[in-house]
Amino acid sequence: MNVSLLKHIYVSIPKLIRLLIGITLIMTLFGTAVHLIEPKQFPTIFDGVWWAFVTGATVGYGDYVPLSTPGRLIGIMIILTGGGMLAYYITTLSAVAVDRKFKERHGELAYNGVDHFIFIGWNERTRQLIEMVYQKDPSKAVIVIDQTLKTKPETHSFIHYIHGNPALDLTLEKAGVYSAERVLITANTSQSEDQADRMTILTALAVRGHHQKVPVVTEILTDKHINNAKRAGATTIIRPNDFLSTLLYHELMHTPHATPFENILQLLNNQQFKQVSYDQIESYKTFQEASAALLEQHQILLGVIREDKWIINPGPNYTFKNTDTLLMFASWTNKKAPE
Missing domain, CATH: 1.10.287.70 (Helix Hairpins)
Structure with missing residues (x-):
């Protein structure tokens, strides 16, 4: 030596x-x-x-x-x-x-933990989302990446803040992307929709280059960039414009005394969507049989996904196929699969 x-x-x-x-x-x-x-x-x-x-x-x-x-x-x-x-x-x-x-x-300290959430972009959506995650699981570590914030938000002392461009390797490495459980990429609404989607896709590519298996949830504003986001490695694509347009339509056209927005908000706050392959509950042949059995387990059967088509609330005698996926609602505390 x-x-x-x-x-x-x-x-x-x-x-x-x-x-x-x-x-x-x-x-x-x-x-x-x-x-x-x-x-x-x-x-x-x-x-x-x-x-x-x-x-x-x-x-x-x-x-x-x-x-x-x-x-x-x-x-x-x-x-x-x-x-x-x-x-x-x-x-x-x-x-x-x-x-x-x-x-x-000032967002310069690297995070060294594992199984954490990475939220890219600081805005009202991520702020509320962080509070929801904290309420349901206070032990879950949340890393926020943003290049517009000067300092860590004082009102959210429990988060770990990383300052920098999320599309750069150094920034993602500081956030511990290699060991992250999930990554959420929100759209920058201060930019044009096209520019925001391009940045989201670039960030998704950078994340996927570091971690091939981590689920990446992206927010895409325009339809023309949906396929690009899929090719970039996005696991789930959130289309807020489509969702809001549909919701606004319901608010305009709903029956008297109905409150679509509040109904959906409360439903999503208290229940979670679950998708289960039919082969897990083959003992039930019809929609009516499965609905009755799932209700006893505090789960509500909404419909079936068959050949990439959503069939919501089919008739009681609707017969399942082996390739079907059942769509249901369940409480956030209900973690087990249907029996």
């Missing part, structure tokens, strides 16, 4: 660890020396090292005291050198803590 390699290893060690190793070596040296000079006052090397640390920290318990001139000279050297190093270590430790807090607030 040559000198340059040793220097490289030494420099690669964090500054605090280097300081701690240096202080430990110096105190061990002084403690060993005082033990050899005054073995009666310091019966073991550990006793000498203990005295060196206590003296260097200016604590001075008085349980061990050098009596000879050489021993006292060692004490003076400890105060002049070791004491300074200990003070420098404590100062450095404080500076590291302050620097970490600064980096965390």
